[in-house]
Amino acid sequence: MKYTILIVSLLSAFSAFAQPDSQLIDKVVAKVGTNVILLSDLQSQKIQAMQENIEVTDELECTILEELLYQNLLLNQADLDSVTVTDEQVDAEMEQRLRVIEGQIGGREELEKFYGKTVSQIKKEFRPAIRKRLIGQEMERQITAEVVISPKEVRDFFHSLPEDSLPYINSKLGLQQIVIYPEITEADKQKTYDQLNTIREQIISGDKTFRAMAGVYSQDPGSRSKGGEIKASRGQMVKEFEATAFSLKPGEISPVFETEYGFHVMELIERKGDDYVCRHILMVPEVSEEAFIIASEKIEKCHAELKKNEITWEDAVLKYSNDNSTNQNKGLLSNPYSGETLWDMEDLNQIDQQIFILVNSLEVGEITRPSVYDNMMERKQGVRIVRLSERTTPHKANLKDDYQLIQNAALNEKRQKIIKEWTDDKINNAYIRIDEKYNACDFRYNWFKNIN
Template identity: 25%
Template sequence: MMKRLFAAAVLVPVGLVAQIPATTAARRVPTVLPIDRVAAVVGDQTLLWSDVLTSINQRRAQGMQLPPDSAGQAALARQVLNELVDEEILVQKAKEMKLEVVESEITSAADRQIKQVRSQFPSDEAYRDELRKAGLGNPDEYRKSLIDQYRRQQYQQKAFAELKKKAKPVNVSEEEITAAFERSRADLQKRPATVTFRQIVVAPHASPAAKAKAKARADSLLAEIRKGGDFEQIAKRESMDPGTKQLGGDLGWNRRGSGLVPEFEAVMFALRPGEVSPVIETAFGYHIIRVDRVQAAEVKARHILIAPEIDSADVARARAEADSVAAQWRRGVSYDSLVAKHHDPTEEKGVLQPFPRDSLPASYSGALAGAKAGDITRPFELANPRGAAKFAVLQVVTMTDAGEYKVGEIRDQIRQQLSDERSIRALLDELRKQTYVAIKL
């Protein structure tokens, strides 16, 4: 149930019904079925037999094989119904907890889905006709049902996230791990060729004059905002963050520890809704932050970034510094001391979980070609969408060839998955006890 509930909403196109979330189709299709009945009651909401059938058909469109015998089909129907019950309980729990959803994100997701579906048809008429055949009404009705479904998904996800905080770890035995591995061995994909590595990334540093110029520009923008300037428009006009500039500096919702640099996060969480920060400095440059909304340990904020100019002399110094780092590392200088002195704090210190080698960026693939465990690469250039190039030096930790998985390689992942599934199942079972649930199937 957990895998299905939080799967991506945009599905592989296999006919129109295969491209829409299951519950959306379920809530529209009853109009074309000759007979329907109540399959379950959850609180004050009903789940229909057509909901179950449509959810099953949704999965079939994605490749699930229907059991050939009636007993297997009945068992599948009961499983699907119980998953729909869990989803409805989560929606009701989210509303009870007064969790909020972001309507703009919901409508944007629905519109993206509609755009994808519409692109499969040669004309508006063909699109409308297929909607009608699928029991989804006209385009406006289809959009409304999609928005409702995405809203439900957000409620489910938020309730799930809150409940997961209360989940208690469940012990899993070695025998259970081995049994789970054997059950799914046939379905496991081949282990890809992987690599793990540590890295030191050296970034060019702006001159004091360039930093002073950027700080002065940020101060002038703050003064403009304090005088009543529109923060969003100023961000679109001036911000040097390519990821948020066109969004008026919108960073979306963020929790503590979600990846923002510490000094930025500390200021953001100290602001009240509507409040604008002073100019602050991070490794990226100078920022002005405005908090728009606050809810349950989350903050929705915007920012304006003014980055100091990096010139060719700064880049040349960074390249020379990276050469020095590689030489010192090979001579035995400790990784920790080199990181503390040279590593760009905005970059990861490496990839210590096996990473598929065929998914590495081209620059990393080139640097690691022919390398073996323990090797330290020559410095290589990293593309930087924010500005000047950076330089990386890697040390290979492990280099694994493609092949079959062995239980020992994924034992920890299996243990964690089984523990998570059981602890969440316990929480959902407890919620069932607190909610009126009547299964009619």
């Protein structure tokens, strides 16, 4: 049972979570409309708190209950307003959460062992809870959808903040890049295809086993050590891989096929509903030395033109960069944590240590020498030039430098006020029942106002 706390924490958004081997006799502790809150819902949230080293007190239990009351008030209104979410949204949310759990627990097989159920059975169990959570989020989005904030409101919000509560803003960097990836030629692809096809023929002839050949030749680090074995569900893998898995019969070996990651050959082991187990061998076309030399010469030429001011940075990006994620926006690198183009130093160091080292000593507007670039996300190598477009100095938040940050905070406060007004109004008209055990709770909202 060593994984119990971990999974409760990751699935804390699921109000219907029930722990394996629980001896608790469940009961209804509250009801909002036709939606009930169970004692087990409270218990799972308390376990999460303990995992995070939070002291579980009567006050905390009241806070947890109020959050569950609010979520069910949203669901009650969503039912009245016919607010729904699609099966695709539910499946996507389900798959995302399962992947997080698998990464922590040690894979899909460990997850199945823990529950004593297949992934399909686990999905069936949690799908209603996930659907309710998403419907609640959509209802809340609709409540605040028309909330906007004016510049005056932003200024008034900022000036209302006590001086000693203003946040200290660390230095942030704005970055741009020009990337040239060596071109993989059709000859490079054909060479890889032929190599993998030869391996496939050896397996089919019985000279070699699929497991052994995957262990020797596969370039997929996640499955190579397991003889190429992968356990997955519909919607988890890229479409070409999934289409192949669902076209094979158990024991059948596919022709060589291509995905964005390279060339594959697959053996289906078993398939049950949306779940399948297969083995695959991945081989990635190698960039020729000649292609890398050509890319290096191009990036050197680009660097020389920039240093001599023969071309602007914007024109150089359009002319030279073949990085699809940045070559249409002046080479700007967006921060995946915030979606903004300014990077916190800590985030930058976590995402791309190479670039941190390159730009740390640059002045704004300066560019680096061309260097090798290892794109870990897309598993490919190229060459690049990086430009420091902006560097902020550490400072206390102010309207001039941090308007967007302050605007977001002001907008969030306004949304919270709208939500409070909506909640107060709906409490007056909803059927609400709460176990008398919680009569002493000091709730933020007056849930006892219209107790039936």
